[in-house]
Amino acid sequence: MTQAPAAEPWMQALRDRAFARFSELGFPTTHNEEWRFTNVAPIARTAFIPVAADTLLACSEAVKELGPGRAEAHLARYAAFDENPFVALNTAFLGNVTVLEIPRGVVIEQPIQITHEVPERPDLGTKLAAHPRTLILVGEGAQCTIVETYKGAGTYFTNAVTEIVVGDRAVVDHYKLQQESLSAFHISTLQAAIGRSATFASHSISLGGALVRNDANATLSEGSDATLNGLYIVNGTQHVDNHTLIDHAMPHGTSHELYKGILDGQAHAVFNGKIIVRKDAQKTDSKQTNKNLVLSDDAVVDTKPELQIFADDVRCTHGATIGQLDAESLFYMQSRGIGKREARRLLTYAFAQDVVDRIKVQSLRDSLERILFEKFHELAE
Amino acid sequence: MSDSTNTIETFANQEYKWGFVTDIEADAIPRGLSEDVVRLISAKKNEPEWLLEWRLKAYRHWLTLKEPEWANIHYPKIDYQNIIYYSSPKPKGDGPKSLDDVDPELLKTYAKLGIPLQEQAILAGVAVDAVFDSVSVATTFKAKLHEVGIIFGSFSEAVKEHPDLVRQYLGSVVPTSDNFFAALNSAVFSDGSFCYIPKGVKCPMELSTYFRINAKDTGQFERTLIVADEGATVSYLEGCTAPMRDTNQLHAAVVELVALDNAQIKYSTVQNWYPGDKDGKGGIYNFVTKRGACRGVNSKISWTQVETGSAITWKYPSCLLIGDNSVGEFYSVALTNNWQQADTGTKMIHIGKNTTSTIVSKGISAGHGQNTYRGGVKILKSATGARNYSQCDSLLLGDKCGAHTFPYLEVRNTSAQVEHEASTSKIGEDQIFYCRQRGISSEDAVSMIVHGFCKEVFRELPMEFAVEAQKLLGVSLEGSVG
Incomplete structure (x- = not known):
């Protein structure tokens, strides 16, 4: 089933479990609330050959690149594959995992650049699918900036999963620049586990792709601060779906979210922002905003900001607007x-x-x- | 803080005052649901053939449906074969011809509930249709309304006396195939109110239906249909209560509103079904489909609801804004205390040009209550210049309750302006402190803040009921203040 090289036994076992789970889940349909506005049938009915994406890494020497062997304790522990079929699919095709570690207390000024490009392989005579996987472990009190770029040419399918573990009091800025070709399918999941009093910011810029789905999920600890920002600009018949989940699992967390979209042509944008405040997460302060600017008559926007609150001493607001100039x-x-x-x-x-x-x-x-x-x-x- | 905690608790723990049972002989059919039961209900009501066919069609469709599971509510599976689908107080003789013939026991019941069925009573400005279990027992001020051409009374009567009107509008807003509970209701609905306001008539008084569940193990399935013809205006109110019982009872109603050109309908609900005791035992399952169609130009439908009762509320009063310049409004206060769960909100579907809608929803959770707002705003391609404003605020009293917001905004026309805002908060200690400082007890302070929170909605209720609703809110919240 996979063309990935033979892996260590634990990784093979993980792949098998994920594959079994994917077989159970299948591709989601629009009856699934999480996929209500995004129809992935074009992906499901296309035959793809899995390939490894060309992953280019540029970072300072202070960043340690680890072999996948060192990742066992963390890999697939944050991005759960029991719910999301595409995470399961990515895990089933685990191959070249990029594993980076920023040691405790180290401050890295230069952004860590990771570029995933799906290669052009006309010789294979069929469409390609890449499942890039990244795991970044940021030590206690460390600071870094990560820039992920996705690109390619022609029709292909990128199904990326990035897991970031932000240590206590660490500061991490994550940028994702999605510049896939206009006929590509792009599905990605970013899962951040934020430590105590740590600060995490994600910026997702979505420009390319025919059918795009971005999941950005963050789980907060006590006193963590999370920022999720996003910008999507779509035209023609592009479809972009941004799902975010901010899980205030512990008290005293703050989160800010701002997603803005510009639509033209017959583009379709979906935004679903979920904020969960768990039972004991008192003193949570959370703010979410989604704004859409629609330039044409045929563009479509579906937005669904969600709040699920189980604690009483919290301040949560959300707002959404759809309008024109x-x-x-x-x-x-x-x-x-x-x-x-x-x-x-x-x-x-x-x-x-x-x-x-x-x-x-x-x-x-x-x-x-x-x-x-x-x-x-x-x-x- | 502990002081105000106690206050909030006492504030929220008042008893349900409408939980008595009327001892009256009932004519009930056996438990269970089948095609025969549908035929039996239809036969009991001497219905015309077309209505029986309509019911059967709904029943057959219902069989193919599955109970919806998407709502944010949890309850044990309902056994639809263990419900009595029809129960009526046994008529003495041929049934009441006029108010004077109504069983005094029934009149007493309504008097106890504070609903006067005597026309000379204090609430003289309100015409009441009283529905007891499966049947309408009395309608007041019929003659007076008849003078201006308004038809108001029980559904069964309307089927007999105005079959053309009923046939024309029944199921035209909520079709039999609409959803699981609407299909069930269409198959077995027993009674309800029918109201027709003719062209250009402004209804001179408030119309109201009072629903009472009395019999045990019955479900109440009533149907309300209100038609406002061109230029007509009507304000309508429904109220409901039920006895305290350990078992859950099902209430699955359908309400249809039709507003033609320049017509206005204001529909207010004060829902006070038995919510179950403080351990979450018993209570009514309130699964209701309410929808209004603004068919004509410049028409307006306004829903106001105060939901304090029911163990579970599943209800989304909606507006189909078909006519150009039509207006839809939704004002709601939903309160969940103890183990109550509410998944409620609205749907505004903009179809006509320059249609506007306003949504103001206030959710209050106390005890272990779970309160969900679920609202949909859909702007279709044809709805040029549509405008929507939604605001939903949640207030949490106590740390074991939950407040959830699920707004859906779907826009297919770019000239639309859609705004949604939501907030969740609790009563600030500083707010209580401020009031205490000025000599207001913490109990009064909490009650004042809660009422202030709901004011925007109460303002929309007809005068008499606004007072009623405020009292009710105080009662339902008693003991939850923390």
């Missing part, structure tokens, strides 16, 4: 001699800027600004 702002700009097209472009750019400004890696922000500028140039045409 403000007519008054457009008029104001036009009255000051800015052409309509230019005004639309500027306002759209300003809408996205809110998320872009929160990116702390200068080089990433610069390149993203450039990409967005080009993109909005097209949008506004």
Whole structure:
């Protein structure tokens, strides 16, 4: 079933368990609440050959790259495969796992860059599927920035799982730049286990892909701080689905979430943000916002911010909006001699800027600004 | 804090005051559900052939359906064969011809509940249709309403006297195949209220139906149909209570509203079914389908609900905004105390141009109560210029309860503006402290804060019932304040 190299027995056992679970679960249908607005039939009915993605790693020497053998105690312990069939599928095809460790107390200035590219293999004569897997162990009090990039060409399927263990008092910034080809399928799960008084931020930028589903899940400990930000810009017939889950398992946690989307053409965007506050997670402070800007008549937005609260001494709010460019702002700009097209472009750019400004890696922000500028140039045409 | 904890507890632990049983002979059919039972109910009510066919169609469809499981509620499986589907107080003689003929025992029951069935009574501005178990026992002010052409009375009567109207609108908003409980209701519904407001008539008084479950092991399946013809206006209120029993009873009602051009319907509910005792034993399962269709231009349907009773509430009063410029509103206060569970909210489906909807939902959880808001806002492609505003706030009293919010926003037209806001909080110690400082006891302070929290919704209730609802809220919350 897999072309992955023979693995150690524990890993083979894990693969077998995950494969058995996937066989039970099958591909989800829209009857499944978690997949209500995203139909994965195009993936289910396409035949793929599994390949290893070309994974490029650039990081400072202080980061230890471990063999998968060292990962046994952590791998698949955070991203559970009993519920999510795609995590099960990824685990069933465990092969080249990227395992990184940032030792205790070490501060790494330079961002750790991980790029996954699905290779072009016309010789195989069929479509390819890659299941990249990443595990990052951040030691107590350590600090680092991780940038994951996904790209490729043609029609293929990326099914990625990233597990991040944030040690107590550690500070981790995670960026995911999804720039798959416009005919690719991209499904990914980010699972962060955040330690006591640790700070974790995830920024998910979704630009490419024909059918995209991003899951970003964070489990908080006592006094943890989690930030989940996202920006999705879709056009044509693209479909992007962002699911987030913030699990306040312990007291005194704070979380902030901001997801913004820009839709044009016949694109379809789904947002589902779930916040759970467990029974004993008192003094939780959680805020979630989802804003969608719709530029065309045929774009579709489904948003579902969810709160599940079992503790009483908490402050939780969420908000969602779906709207178009403000007519008054457009008029104001036009009255000051800015052409309509230019005004639309500027306002759209300003809408996205809110998320872009929160990116702390200068080089990433610069390149993203450039990409967005080009993109909005097209949008506004 | 312990002081206010006690206060909140006493505040939330008041007893259910409507839990008595009326000793009255009932005419009930055997337990269980089959095609024969459906035929029997239909025969008992001397229904025309088309209605029996309609029921049978619903029953056959029901057999193919599965009980929905998506709601955020938990209860043991209901045995649908262990329910009595029809029970009526035995009529003395041929049944009441007028109010004077109504069994005095029944009148006493309603008097005890504070619902006057005498027309000269204090609440003279309200016409009441009283439904006792499976049948409507009395309707007040019928003659007066008849003068302006309003038809108001029991469903069974309406089927006999106005079959064309009933046939035209029955099931047109909630079809028999709509959902599991609606299909069940369509098959076995026993009575309910029917109301028709003719063209251009403003209903001169509040209309109201009072539902009472009395018999043991019965289910109540009533059906309400309100039609407001062009330019008509009506305000309608329903209330409900049931005796205290250890076993759970099922209540699966269907309410259909139809508003034609420029018509307005205001539908208010004060739901106070028996919620079960403080260990979660007994109580009513309230599985209700309510939907209104704004068929005409500029029509308006407004739902206001105060849900304090029932062990389980599963209810989503919805609006289909079909006519251009039509308006849908939903105002709700849902309270869960002890072991009560509520999964309630609304659905606003925007179809016509420039349709607007407003949702204001206030959830209060106390004790082990689990309160869920589930709301859907759908803007279809055709709904250019649609506008929605939703706000749902939850208040938690105590650390064992839960509050959940599941809003669904589905937008298919980009000229739409949709906003949703939600918040969850508890009564702040500083707020209580502030009140205490000014000589207000913590009990009064909590009650004041809770009432303030619900004010936006109570404001929408008809005057008499707003007072009633406030009292009820105080009672239902007694002892939960913590």
